[in-house]
Amino acid sequence: MSEVVRIGLLGHGTVGTAFAELIAGGADEIAVPAGRRPEIVGVLRRSEGAFGEILERSEIVVELIGGIDPAREYVLAALRAGRHVVTANKQLVAQHGEELFEAAREAGVQLRFEAAVAGVVPVIRVIQESLAATEITKVFGIVNGTTNFILSEMANTGASYEEVLARAQELGYAEADPTEDVGGADAAAKMAILARLAFHTQVSLADVSYEGITEIQPDDLAYAKELGLSLKLLGVAERIDEGISVRVFPCFLYRGHPLAPIEGPFNAVMVEAPTITEITMSGPGAGGVETATAVLGDVVSILAGEAPVHQLRRELPAIDDVASSFYLHLEVADRPGVLARIADVLGRNEISVQSVVQRGLGDDARLVMVLHGCPERYFYAALAEIGKLDFLRAAPRAIRVIEEEFV
Amino acid sequence: MSEVVRIGLLGHGTVGTAFAELIAGGADEIAVPAGRRPEIVGVLRRSEGAFGEILERSEIVVELIGGIDPAREYVLAALRAGRHVVTANKQLVAQHGEELFEAAREAGVQLRFEAAVAGVVPVIRVIQESLAATEITKVFGIVNGTTNFILSEMANTGASYEEVLARAQELGYAEADPTEDVGGADAAAKMAILARLAFHTQVSLADVSYEGITEIQPDDLAYAKELGLSLKLLGVAERIDEGISVRVFPCFLYRGHPLAPIEGPFNAVMVEAPTITEITMSGPGAGGVETATAVLGDVVSILAGEAPVHQLRRELPAIDDVASSFYLHLEVADRPGVLARIADVLGRNEISVQSVVQRGLGDDARLVMVLHGCPERYFYAALAEIGKLDFLRAAPRAIRVIEEEFV
Numbered sequence: 021m022s023e024v025v026r027i028g029l030l031g032h033g034t035v036g037t038a039f040a041e042l043i044a045g046g047a048d049e050i051a052v053p054a055g056r057r058p059e060i061v062g063v064l065r066r067s068e069g070a071f072g073e074i075l076e077r078s079e080i081v082v083e084l085i086g087g088i089d090p091a092r093e094y095v096l097a098a099l100r101a102g103r104h105v106v107t108a109n110k111q112l113v114a115q116h117g118e119e120l121f122e123a124a125r126e127a128g129v130q131l132r133f134e135a136a137v138a139g140v141v142p143v144i145r146v147i148q149e150s151l152a153a154t155e156i157t158k159v160f161g162i163v164n165g166t167t168n169f170i171l172s173e174m175a176n177t178g179a180s181y182e183e184v185l186a187r188a189q190e191l192g193y194a195e196a197d198p199t200e201d202v203g204g205a206d207a208a209a210k211m212a213i214l215a216r217l218a219f220h221t222q223v224s225l226a227d228v229s230y231e232g233i234t235e236i237q238p239d240d241l242a243y244a245k246e247l248g249l250s251l252k253l254l255g256v257a258e259r260i261d262e263g264i265s266v267r268v269f270p271c272f273l274y275r276g277h278p279l280a281p282i283e284g285p286f287n288a289v290m291v292e293a294p295t296i297t298e299i300t301m302s303g304p305g306a307g308g309v310e311t312a313t314a315v316l317g318d319v320v321s322i323l324a325g326e327a328p329v330h331q332l333r334r335e336l337p338a339i340d341d342v343a344s345s346f347y348l349h350l351e352v353a354d355r356p357g358v359l360a361r362i363a364d365v366l367g368r369n370e371i372s373v374q375s376v377v378q379r380g381l382g383d384d385a386r387l388v389m390v391l392h393g394c395p396e397r398y399f400y401a402a403l404a405e406i407g408k409l410d411f412l413r414a415a416p417r418a419i420r421v422i423e424e425e426f427v
Numbered sequence: 428m429s430e431v432v433r434i435g436l437l438g439h440g441t442v443g444t445a446f447a448e449l450i451a452g453g454a455d456e457i458a459v460p461a462g463r464r465p466e467i468v469g470v471l472r473r474s475e476g477a478f479g480e481i482l483e484r485s486e487i488v489v490e491l492i493g494g495i496d497p498a499r500e501y502v503l504a505a506l507r508a509g510r511h512v513v514t515a516n517k518q519l520v521a522q523h524g525e526e527l528f529e530a531a532r533e534a535g536v537q538l539r540f541e542a543a544v545a546g547v548v549p550v551i552r553v554i555q556e557s558l559a560a561t562e563i564t565k566v567f568g569i570v571n572g573t574t575n576f577i578l579s580e581m582a583n584t585g586a587s588y589e590e591v592l593a594r595a596q597e598l599g600y601a602e603a604d605p606t607e608d609v610g611g612a613d614a615a616a617k618m619a620i621l622a623r624l625a626f627h628t629q630v631s632l633a634d635v636s637y638e639g640i641t642e643i644q645p646d647d648l649a650y651a652k653e654l655g656l657s658l659k660l661l662g663v664a665e666r667i668d669e670g671i672s673v674r675v676f677p678c679f680l681y682r683g684h685p686l687a688p689i690e691g692p693f694n695a696v697m698v699e700a701p702t703i704t705e706i707t708m709s710g711p712g713a714g715g716v717e718t719a720t721a722v723l724g725d726v727v728s729i730l731a732g733e734a735p736v737h738q739l740r741r742e743l744p745a746i747d748d749v750a751s752s753f754y755l756h757l758e759v760a761d762r763p764g765v766l767a768r769i770a771d772v773l774g775r776n777e778i779s780v781q782s783v784v785q786r787g788l789g790d791d792a793r794l795v796m797v798l799h800g801c802p803e804r805y806f807y808a809a810l811a812e813i814g815k816l817d818f819l820r821a822a823p824r825a826i827r828v829i830e831e832e833f834v
Contacts, residue, residue: 042560042702046560046562049560049562050559050560134557140557140703140706141706142549142552142553142557142706145549145552145553145556145557146549146552146553149549149552149724149727149728150541150547150549150552150721150724151720151724152457152724152727152728153449153453153456153457153720153723153724153726153727154720154723154724155453155456219741219743220741221741221742221743222742227745235824236826237756237824239756239793240754240756240824240826243754243756243784243793243795244754246784247754247782247784247795247797249754249797249828251826254827254829259743260746260749261746262743262744263743263744263745263746264743264744264745264746265745265746265747265749266745267749269827270826270827271826271827271828271829272754272797272826272827272828272829273828273829274829274830276688277829278688278709281683281685281688293720295449295716295717295719295720296547296710296711296717296720297710297711297717298710298711299547299548299549299708299709299710300707300708300709300710301706301707301708301709302685302706302707302708303703303704303705303706303707304703304704304705309702310702310703310704312702313558313560313561313700313702313703314557316560316561317556317557317558317559317560317561319560320556320559320560321556321559334626334627334628335628335629336626336628336666336669336670336671337669337670337671338634338670338671338672338673339667339668339670339671339672340672342667342672342674347647347650347651347654347656347679349644349646349647349650375654377650377653377654386646386650388650388654390654390656390679417642417644417647419643419647419658419677419678419679420661420676420677420678420679421656421678421679421680422661422678422679422680422681422684423681
């Protein structure tokens, strides 16, 4: 149906490979919001491909090499040649952002980098677009998944930093050389980017003070648990009077704090402003396909441009026959055999009971049950039968329950 | 500095007034990301102003009247006249979305409506842009602040639905006629919009089944607490095989669920897809200035269009002198007077103690304290003094603590 948009891909590591697969698997789906069908016309690998040729053939350049050299040179060349650029490279944007932004402005092209901070959690888009006209006072959160995984594991298992780091490396949550993550430099680069965008002021990486988690001891976490605290590596960027403070440090949070329940390799960012109180966003902070999804979102945004994107893609019928679990509240006469009769109705309708609370009330009793999930029509059939039982003192009350436990 | 963009404002209730104030107070700030300075060139009030004249003078029409008539007629006329439109009107988009989207497509203009769902929580932008190329499988959450406030209050106070509703009306969290909120119709309209955008299929409001919270009894909440459950009015839109299910119902959640801690008039939405696991977003769901902020974000997005937005606006120096509270872990000789000496050092440096845990270890003891907030230089001065005390058995360990309790 639609025209092709030619994408040059620089880098073919974990994220690059995942990005190429997303494009290959979904080019037609992407064409609907984007208006054009994306196609990768050249891939620069370490040992293969020539940047100049790929640039020549591309309309959009996606930089997933990482590091400063040669990524900086390539991105600058692409912007100056009038190509839109999407990158996931936090160090590049944190250290050379102003130079890149200027090149993009001069060429009238877009530079997008949602994947550089908090992976697919859309914190950059929200700060730059949703809150573009809002005076942001503070941006803070958990922006490094490796350290959040390590701290969660230390707290949950009591193991030492060294033991948990080794486990994180086995699981692929930490690099062979984890220095940049565990020392705080990775989070510092991300916080420099967020502070730059939130406060519209130049933020040098040298102005960001940071500490890592290498000195944390298991007994700190044990004592903290007694005090009701959980430990996170926090990045905090805030306006203070006529200045800014951007810092990364391990930090205890009380249980009620929205960031306290963020566990494992997840990221979460909070944005505060007087007109919005606070917005909290969380999701997977890293991973090949998650980062590639964020990169692809940027590509789509470039393509969609100003075009209104409200095309229908398909017809899906409404489905009635969903499964749910239910809480069931019954007021019954307090006599022998009541529970057995109810259990029999439930059993015949293939519904099993997860938990029961029974309590006497003079001649009556209250029976509160949580049932396991079943097709809703089974439940409503059982409920109709129960409603007719002669020992019922009031109409039964049913409320759905989400059984899933998260994290 | 910059050109003016002319905005026609339809409606001057709570949100309209807040929007006009945001524009008046920040037109120059807005001009930086937007490229042009917004100016309201006409306001349609119930008893004042003529739509035709306002349309004539405007480039962007902001519809904040609410309801279907005459909002639908005005929005259609504006789109067909080639004006971009921003609206916060969920019923209009839910009931007449396809007609409006088609009018926008034909005229080549934008129709934006972030404020229609979850206020300033950027769920529409995220579904439409960040995740435009992602196969979303489920969108669900708390999309009505009135009912979430009522359920939180009922659970926390034990009061009846009627009592808490009256209190919500006093506080301005519920309307004089709360039917649309408490009956679930408001949430149903929002879920129809989210399902339409997430699944790219037509969703009729008639296909959305909904229940409200008017039948919830205080003792349901009391029993639920015993079972470790909290009650929310949940909207759930999901792909099921080759169909969709869109529903609104009161629902119990277990404590570990990311939506369980969302209390008061807040909204929260989760988006699930195989490539992203899940993204969670939360924030204030309603309120004049919050909704107006979301409307303004849409206006800025229209204006910014494809232009790269990375202008610096100011120079802010880095500030070192921040205040923090600290956790302090000391290994000391177990002898009398130790705690007094440490307390003396802290007192002289104007630091007060929030909590202490002391534990003996043979001849030694561990002293773990959480201190109240103070300028960090006070704390580091105290720490240097403590480090020199002769009864110290190891270097002191200090970790910051966020004292704030949220919500």
